[in-house]
Amino acid sequence: MRNHEYDLCNLPGDLFREILLRLPVKLLLQLKTVCRSWNSFISSHEFVIHHHQRSTQPRLVYCSLESEGLDIMQCSVSSLLYNQLQPTRIEPLHIKYKTIKGSCNGLLCLCEGFPYRTLTLFNPCTRSVSLNVPFEYPGGDYLQPVFCGLGYDALRDKYKFVTGSKSSTVAAGLYRYRAKVCTFDPNPSWKTVDHPMFPYFTSCYSGTFVSGTLNWMAHVPDKDDEWFILTFDLETESFGRLCLPRNNHTHTGSCYYAPSMQVLKNFLSMSFQPACDINTACTIWIMKEYGVEKSWTVLFTIPFGDAIFRSDIWLEPLYILEDEILLAYGKFHWSNLLVYNFRKGEVVHPIVEVEGSRDRSTICPLSTSVYEKFESIFEASYVFDIVDDYDKFNVLYHTMFKEYQKTLLCLKS
Structure with missing residues (x-):
């Protein structure tokens, strides 16, 4: 697990962004709860629009x-x-x-x-x-x-x-x-x-x-x-x-x-x-x-x-x-x-x-x-989330790591 954590934490910014753009909305909403930096990045309007267009x-x-x-x-x-x-x-x-x-x-x-x-x-x-x-x-x-x-x-x-x-x-x-x-x-x-x-x-x-x-x-x-x-x-x-x-x-x-x-x-x-x-x-x-x-x-x-x-x-x-x-x-x-x-x-x-x-x-x-x-990740302080309870972090982590591996294979090919 520590090796995986090391890999994800040291991803280049462009690769990290590419992985997130490939994820579905419900998973992104859950990933926003991981840390403040992820929440800020996923909530940014630029990311919201790009994810919306690529859906x-x-x-x-x-x-x-x-x-x-x-x-x-x-x-x-x-x-x-x-x-x-x-x-x-x-x-x-x-x-x-x-x-x-x-x-x-x-x-x-x-x-x-x-x-x-x-x-x-x-x-x-x-x-x-x-x-x-x-x-x-x-x-x-x-x-x-x-x-x-x-x-x-x-x-x-x-x-x-x-x-x-x-x-x-x-x-x-x-x-x-x-x-x-x-x-x-x-x-x-x-x-x-x-x-x-x-x-x-x-x-x-x-x-x-x-x-x-x-x-x-x-x-x-x-x-x-x-x-x-x-x-x-x-x-x-x-x-x-x-x-x-x-x-x-x-x-x-x-x-x-x-x-x-x-x-x-x-x-x-x-x-x-x-x-x-x-x-x-x-x-x-x-x-x-x-x-x-x-x-x-x-x-x-x-x-x-x-x-x-x-x-x-x-x-x-x-x-x-x-x-x-x-x-x-x-x-x-x-x-x-x-x-x-x-x-x-x-x-x-x-x-x-x-x-x-x-x-x-x-x-x-x-x-x-x-x-x-298209599906949208848009959220704001005046929009209240009523989706189901979030999964545990380890489930989110493994899902994102699998997407990371897929993205690497795509880039290599």
């Missing part, structure tokens, strides 16, 4: 009414993509009567009730939760639709929830909006931020977080062809706008459904379904350099050919891994899952099995708000 266990998390009451469900994305002959198990998280209003770095922001009463940060992997924060409607009227989102302010090392809604009408087609930001820390607080008067609506209510910003699709109501991206910088707490890709059938008149926004391969992504193109069911773009409109690049197109790819069926890209892309598809307020191989042009409907049900089906009923998440 090999992506999870699909969504709201569902299929169980007894509203619940949040999760399943393995890898199983949907690569284990298609066996049913993918869908498990309820038993977080009743809460809806997902934002996601960032493996965390979900949940709202309870309607009108919304509270906000909560929740980590599906560790099942840790924050204190409930009273929800504040920016316009004062809960009947007004709100756009919202969860993001991370790297400058202040804080997670922030942003929400906005129409507060009053100034003139025909011109509205006054009000926006508020909730900063999650040991004493969560709400702050009203400047929001310009603008004659446009946001078409998606949950913002997409990328490169320190939240992003929403927006358009001018009396000019359907003027779609653009409404942005919010988490550090400066200011709004802005980005243009969509050029020559991409982004006009509403040439799209059957409104453009949709995602994060694919860590890039801001847009997908368009042209109504006037008889050959293309969907075009997916990525912004290779955030904020640089000339960096919009076509990732690939999905052609018509399968019965699923029709003009009246909406498509929502969720996750890309090598040649496979996981998509949600549906009509109006129902949706299912499919896997599309864009190299071979093949479509597969994965089999799913809901926990507690004896039925197996290719149908996975989703809400219109679908989130793809």
Whole structure:
């Protein structure tokens, strides 16, 4: 044992970091209890982000009414993509009567009730939760639709929830909006931020977080062809706008459904379904350099050919891994899952099995708000851990030493 201790204590910093990056979240949470230096290293935001990005266990998390009451469900994305002959198990998280209003770095922001009463940060992997924060409607009227989102302010090392809604009408087609930001820390607080008067609506209510910003699709109501991206910088707490890709059938008149926004391969992504193109069911773009409109690049197109790819069926890209892309598809307020191989042009409907049900089906009923998440090690003083009791240190030690040996073999090869 002493030889092992000597080996581990004298590891080069880069090798020690590489070992930790390969470990699952639950083991890392236990290793944080070994000593202060390990706790500090594993808790650092840089390590959290790198571990989050390198996670090999992506999870699909969504709201569902299929169980007894509203619940949040999760399943393995890898199983949907690569284990298609066996049913993918869908498990309820038993977080009743809460809806997902934002996601960032493996965390979900949940709202309870309607009108919304509270906000909560929740980590599906560790099942840790924050204190409930009273929800504040920016316009004062809960009947007004709100756009919202969860993001991370790297400058202040804080997670922030942003929400906005129409507060009053100034003139025909011109509205006054009000926006508020909730900063999650040991004493969560709400702050009203400047929001310009603008004659446009946001078409998606949950913002997409990328490169320190939240992003929403927006358009001018009396000019359907003027779609653009409404942005919010988490550090400066200011709004802005980005243009969509050029020559991409982004006009509403040439799209059957409104453009949709995602994060694919860590890039801001847009997908368009042209109504006037008889050959293309969907075009997916990525912004290779955030904020640089000339960096919009076509990732690939999905052609018509399968019965699923029709003009009246909406498509929502969720996750890309090598040649496979996981998509949600549906009509109006129902949706299912499919896997599309864009190299071979093949479509597969994965089999799913809901926990507690004896039925197996290719149908996975989703809400219109679908989130793809990786596991995250994120913890903070205002997030309380509710995982099981930690194992004894010798179990942790041997597990880490085995990973150390595997890493050495990989480096030698």
